[in-house]
Amino acid sequence: DALNQSLSELRDIDVSFEFFPPKSEKMEQTLWKSVERLAPLKPSYMSVTYGANSGERDRTHDVVKRIQQQTGVAAVPHLTCVDASRDELRQIAQDYWDSGIRRIVALRGDLPPGVKDTEMYASDLVALLKDVADFDISVAAYPEKHPEAPNAQFDLLNLKRKAEAGASEAISQFFFDTSVFLRFRDRAAAAGIDLDLVPGILPVTNYQTLVKFAGFTNVHVPGFLHKMFDGLDDDDQATRNLIGANIAMDQVKVLAKEGVKHFHFYTLNRSELSYAICHMLGVRAG
Ligand code: FAD
Numbered sequence: 001d002a003l004n005q006s007l008s009e010l011r012d013i014d015v016s017f018e019f020f021p022p023k024s025e026k027m028e029q030t031l032w033k034s035v036e037r038l039a040p041l042k043p044s045y046m047s048v049t050y051g052a053n054s055g056e057r058d059r060t061h062d063v064v065k066r067i068q069q070q071t072g073v074a075a076v077p078h079l080t081c082v083d084a085s086r087d088e089l090r091q092i093a094q095d096y097w098d099s100g101i102r103r104i105v106a107l108r109g110d111l112p113p114g115v116k117d118t119e120m121y122a123s124d125l126v127a128l129l130k131d132v133a134d135f136d137i138s139v140a141a142y143p144e145k146h147p148e149a150p151n152a153q154f155d156l157l158n159l160k161r162k163a164e165a166g167a168s169e170a171i172s173q174f175f176f177d178t179s180v181f182l183r184f185r186d187r188a189a190a191a192g193i194d195l196d197l198v199p200g201i202l203p204v205t206n207y208q209t210l211v212k213f214a215g216f217t218n219v220h221v222p223g224f225l226h227k228m229f230d231g232l233d234d235d236d237q238a239t240r241n242l243i244g245a246n247i248a249m250d251q252v253k254v255l256a257k258e259g260v261k262h263f264h265f266y267t268l269n270r271s272e273l274s275y276a277i278c279h280m281l282g283v284r285a286g
Pocket of ligand 1: 106141150172174
């Protein structure tokens with residue numbers, strides 16, 4: 001059909017993969033198996049999250065360094081500013097630059113419970129990083145609005161501030177209503193926001209976890225997703241993976257047909273679904 005036809009004509013698709021620092025020996029093994037499996041696809045980068053307020057920064061740094069050394073793929077640390085002073089942030093940025101890091105995902109981070117305001121937002125962090133060195137900077141974008149933003153326009157203007165402060169790319173929060181992302185892309189273009197808007201793809205493998213996560217990130221989970229996973233909670237993982245891959249593949253097919261050239265995968269440190277979706281997009285090893 002038309003979708004599969006246009007898929008076979010795809011060229012020059014770029015991908016990136018996101019991981020989180022492992023918290024146990026077993027998770028460590030899963031992470032490195034996934035990194036090794038996905039690296040030959042030559043992603044434009046592999047990024048590593050940083051748990052704001054968790055004191056995890058060293059672990060992020062360790063994973064980033066090892067990805068860089070072991071795979072040769074550009075490794076990209078996430079950096080949050082809610083939990084550090086400006087001086088600390090400058091020092092961290094300088095250390096990253098000195099160790100060969102050229103891109104950073106610049107974030108505010110979630111506010112600690114009870115805190116309503118912060119001295120620094122992500123746009124301030126972008127400006128600080130640009131002041132330290134000429135990093136390529138990615139920021140976060142929210143097609144369905146960040147939960148704290150009073151309205152969608154306010155949030156869009158925040159994205160514009162991040163672009164004007166020097167970000168060159170925005171990775172979207174995950175989403176399932178593909179039309180919401182496409183409308184957001186149109187609104188960003190109409191607002192003169194000059195950055196690459198990259199859809200964040202979350203291949204779902206556990207519906208219950210997804211529902212919890214979507215709740216506090218303001219992401220709408222359409223009814224069809226519930227229907228697709230209904231009755232599979234106690235089924236084997238392979239069955240849920242097939243369903244999750246099918247949903248994500250439908251999503252990327254539409255996005256690719258709409259001209260999207262770069263996809264960012266929230267791998268949750270697993271490789272199976274992301275690898276299969278990349279293969280379908282024509283992204284191959286070698
Ligand atoms: P900002 O862009 O600063 O926006 C935060 C909120 O403040 C928005 O509602 C915005 O509209 C509002 N705002 C902005 N400026 C002002 C102002 N001057 N006055 C009042 N309101 C304002 N979290 C982590 O802890 N670690 C990670 O590694 C991580 N990685 C992420 C990766 C991606 C791709 C995404 C989408 C999110 C990630 N997050 C991560 C979550 C992120 O930290 C949270 O969503 C956080 O609440 C907002 O971060 P931000 O960078 O979008 O903030």
